[in-house]
Amino acid sequence: MKAWSYKQHINPKIINDFPFNSNCRYCGNKMEIQEIKSYWDITAAEFIKTFEELKFYMRKETGVGDETLNLRPDTLDDESTSLLHCNICSWWRIQKHLSMWAPSQLWDSYFGVSGVLKNLDFTDQSIPIKEIRNYLAARYNHRFHIHPKVFEEVVSSVFKSLGYNNYITAYSNDGGIDVVLERPDKELIGIQIKRYKKSIKVEQIRSFLGALMINNMTKGLFVCTSDFQSGCFPISKSFPIMLINAQSFYEALKEAQQKDNDNAFEFNKSSIPRLYYFDSLHRNSL
Structure with a gap:
């Protein structure tokens, strides 16, 4: 990754991120969004498997039936894959959007990864200034430790x-x-x-x-x-x-x-072997 402060990645759910959040989770800046080529395949079986937890909750809490929750594997659609990048602190998220039909309801699921802000050793004066600047942009309250x-x-x-x-x-x-x-x-x-x-x-x-x-x-x-x-x-x-x-x-x-x-973010697809499931929601009933 060429995002100096975010060289590791995690499931976006861990930092309470969600698909429609376009603001940086660290500095709050509005992120740049661009569609990218998808290097990660998600099968219908994976989509349905990740949906099971939500399916159980919906049945228990709302009482909805199979006409809303039984997904049809043959309707899997790979909608898009996007890169969201903060040009202030360099945080990033990659998310893949897929959809699948139940008999009377269209469901969207999102898979992705988010960058992780690593801890800096402030006793190490050899850390590149660019990396410290990214860290301060994200965690400005840590300026007294430098x-x-x-x-x-x-x-x-x-x-x-x-x-x-x-x-x-x-x-x-x-x-x-x-x-x-x-x-x-x-x-x-x-x-x-x-x-x-x-x-x-x-x-x-x-x-x-x-x-x-x-x-x-x-x-x-x-x-x-x-x-x-x-x-x-x-x-x-x-x-x-x-x-x-x-x-x-x-x-x-x-x-x-x-x-x-600005426009400085690049990623190496081989460094991200998989995308994590992190959210599902339905579109308006038809």
Whole structure:
């Protein structure tokens, strides 16, 4: 799979997914849907076998009879196979839609697989930034577990995706500037990044302003993983400093992800040997 954070797959039922859900189960984004060639055959016998549990429930709870529940194997129809892909966090689902008639009712069944968000070892600083970005897009509340230096690289990567030239300063001797952005007109913008749970204090903004002046930079961005105390905003308005809190950076991350992940999903059919049954429903009675 070329979905960096979702290299394993499971039955969609395990994560409470369902066929008509077109929003990502992790980040909530509307997923791209495309019809693909089906590499997985589902026989009439398999369709009927998976239907038995629902059939038992329907008879017990609703009292419906054989005219609604006895499927006709000769009417099996392979309707479509679709790939659903989130271009923000790269989660995916493949689903196969089949239908079969009972004497007076048409039933739909869905088979498929879903990607699994794997756990990252945040002590491992060698994990590709692309993989960390996908993980953060899906689990942004885990941002506090990432090493501060790695989070600086994530911020730098996001702004690069948004069209800036940039470089990261030395971690132990950055002079208060963690990342430097270069605009197309060659103007330099200094960024300070704080991976904090507590709100940023006024004194930290003043210190950042001093770092900008020392480095002869006329504009700055202060990026944090929490929020800013109210006193920070008057200073930022008086000087060319943009304050980017946790929510604002998440929006920037999603925008960068859409630029980088658009039409980037590929899958290897051999890595998915089977599809799992995960739902059935009937169409309106005829």
